[in-house]
Amino acid sequence: MHVKSDQRTRVIFTLNGRERSGHAEPRMQLSDFLRHEMGATGTHIGCEHGVCGACTVLVDGRASRACLMLAVQVHGRRLETVESLAEDGGLNDLQQAFHNHHALQCGFCTAGILMSCSEFLARVPAPTETQVRDMLSGHLCRCTGYTGIVNAVLEVAATRRQFQEGDTEQENNNV
Template identity: 75%
Template sequence: MRAPADQRFPINLELNGRRREALAEPRMQLCDFLRHELGATGVHVGCEHGVCGACTVLVDGVASRSCLMLAVQAHERRIDTVESLARDEVMNDLQQAFSRHHALQCGFCTAGILMSCVEFLERVPSPDETQVRDMLSGHLCRCTGYTGMVQAVLEVARQRQENTVENDNHV
C-alpha cells in the first residue's frame, strides 16, 4: 500500500544537539527538509545526485549526502550540520584553519566539505596528505584547487595530536 504523495509524516530527530519535529512528505529529500522545514540553511543543495558533496551532513556520526536520503529515513536519527560546529558564534578549529589557509572562496561547497572533514578526522586522527586528498575527492569545488583544504585538515590533525600528547603528559 502506498502513501498518498500529499500525505505528510511527523519526523522526530536530533538536529545539532536539539530535539526537533516537523512534517515531511514521503518523497521529500533530507536536504530540503533540513533547509525548508527546520531552517538549517547551511545545508547546500548542488547537484541533487550525490556527486558534488555540498549537501553532506552527519547522520549518526557518518558523513552522508542529504540529497540521496529521504527525510523519513532521518526519523529518530541524530543529524549534524555545519551549524553544529561553531560554539557561541566562535568557529571551531577546523573552520578557523580553513579561514587561515584560504580553503574557501565562494563557500558553496564548504559546509559539506567541513562535515566530511569532521567525520574523517574522527576516523583517521593522523592522516597523511594522500588520505586527505582521497577524502576530499568526494567533493567538487570550482574555486580553490583543494590545496588550502589539505593544509587546513593536516594542520588541525597535527594540532589535535599535539594537544592529546600534552594532555596525556599532564595526567
C-alpha cells in the same frame, strides 16, 4: 514509528544536539527538509545526485549526502549540520584553519567539505596528505584547487594530536 498526518509524515530526530520534529512529504529529500522545514540553511543543495558533496551532513556520526536520503529516513536518528560546528558563536578549529589557509572562496561547497572533514578527523586522527585528498575526492570545488583545504585539515590533525599528547603527559604527571 512514523505518525501520519494527511500526506505528510511526522519525523522526530536530533538536530545539532536538540530534539526536533517536523512534517515531510513521503518523497521529500533530507536536504530540502533541513533547509525549508528546519531552517538549517547551511546545508547547500548542488547537483541533487550525490556527486558534488555540497549537501553533506553527519547522520549518526557518518558523512551522508542529504540529497540522497529522504527526510523520513532520519526518524529517530542524530543529525549534525555545519551549524553544529560553531563554538560559542565563533569558529571551531577546523573552520578557523580553513580561514587561515584560504581554503574557501565562494563558499558554496564549504559546508559539505567541513562536515566530511569533521567525520574524517574523528576516524583518522593522523591522516596523510594522500588520505586527505582521497577523502576530498567526493567533493567538487571549482574555486580553491584543494591545496588550502588539505593544508587546513593536516594542520588541525597535527594541532589536535599535540593537544591530546599534552593532556596525556599532564595525566601522567598527576599520577
